[in-house]
Amino acid sequence: MKYGGTLLIVDDMEKAKYFYETILEQKVLMDLGEHVSLENGLSLQANYEEMIGKSLNRKTEANNFQLYFETDQIDDWERKLEAIEGVDFIHHPTEYPWGQRSMRFYDFDKYIIEAAESMECVIRRFLSQGLAVEEVSKRTMYPVEFVEMLV
Incomplete structure (x- = not known):
């Protein structure tokens, strides 16, 4: 089995598409109306319960993933x-x-x-502040070899 991506169940496809495409600048790969696939592997789905033929007890603001x-x-x-x-x-x-x-x-x-x-950004920031490679490695928990690649 191969992981194929994440699907978000959305209430209003136009608002969701606006948020991800316009605000977060994610590129739409395919727009099928009720289903939108983004290049990053994320998909948006409206009318999910209708599609699967089952009523679900959806929770708004579930706060159980990000x-x-x-x-x-x-x-x-x-x-x-x-x-x-x-x-x-x-x-x-x-x-x-x-x-x-x-x-x-x-x-x-x-x-x-x-x-x-990105951790690459963090490491470069620390290096530009004058921290030694070993200090950066210790602080970020990234291997010295990785930090050295960014010097």
């Missing part, structure tokens, strides 16, 4: 998202002990989205 995106411009993305009505932040950019900055917010269907700096 979608993870990476950006090296987290502050720019925070400003962009703050300006959009309907984007509710769980938390604004926070730096974790390993140095990565991350923020979490809800999409319009209340799925958790995490946007975080």
